[in-house]
Amino acid sequence: MKKIYLAGPGVFRADCAAWGERLKAACSANGLEGLYPLDGEIPAGLTEVAEKRFWIFANNCALIRQADAVFADLRAFRSTSEPDSGTAFEVGFAHALSKPVWLWLPDCEAGIELRQRVPCRQTPAGWIDADGMNVEDFAAPLNLMLWEAAAGVSYQNEPEAALHEMAQQLLADLTNRPDPTLVSRET
Template identity: 45%
Template sequence: MKVYLAGPDVFLPDPLGIAERKRAICAAHGLTGIFPVDAHPQHPEEAELPRWLWIYRRNEAHMRDADAVIANLTPFRGPSADAGTIYEVGFMRALGKKVLGYSNVAADFVPRTLGFLGDAARRDAAGRWRDAAEMAVEDFGLADNLMIDGGIGEAGGVLVRREVPQAERWTDLVGFETCVRMLAAR
């Protein structure tokens, strides 16, 4: 089984190091990990594309070639998961592939969002949280936006949440390996 390894890991100081660790965990369980920066055949017409568009096409090709995705949904530069990773989760869900995710932050979406908003967050007359623009704060006790948790759940997947020390947030792979074990057991 080929597994697309989605997440903001590509932005780490050593993305290839984390990729190798993830691939090794996959291999130990009989799976093949595909990291977003892995080579993929480039069509001659793609040589003229802007780099960002070529990366997009390569990643989408990797996802089409994969049987499943395991997404690192640890909050990235804010209270929510990385936007590109969220796209990849939705894309794989739409393709009918297996979808699993993990987060190295256990807290629900609401407290993370309130922490991000700071003093701008307040409760309205009905007790619902609002931001400075009077927009409601989604409050369902989930790991992230309901579309992420819902999509993973409806795909028969799981979203593993663990609290790890801040210094290990991007390198701790216990949640990832939990997803790998679950996927391999299917």
């Protein structure tokens, strides 16, 4: 069974435990095992904030290492367009480990570009935001580094539908791989 790390700002929800169970149930319904960042409990002996912070970091990195792929909820979080920075880190970490990353953008539609999500205006030099910073125009709804790390993307409103799409793609990828026993080797 493929293990899927469930990254996203859901860990900040008031119902974060229930949200995690919902995501894991959606994985299970599709023949996947969901790994949720809140699955582990901070050991009782850790009393310092820095110790707890490091434990959470190390535990999440360990879960990503165990995973076969990552499902990343990259909805806008605390802004109009940017995802949770912790989730962005997890996408990069997973990509560096050669894990496929599936982006979930429930607050976006296919074909929307970043300049349509960020309040900006067009100038002769390009698109700029209210602070005078350039808004990239690479025909993607996210920063190009996140977008290019993606093995797939879903715009579904509900996680169950998005995880189903991911599961179907993972199954197709496994089905389309050549059988290593049939590959001839030159000697």
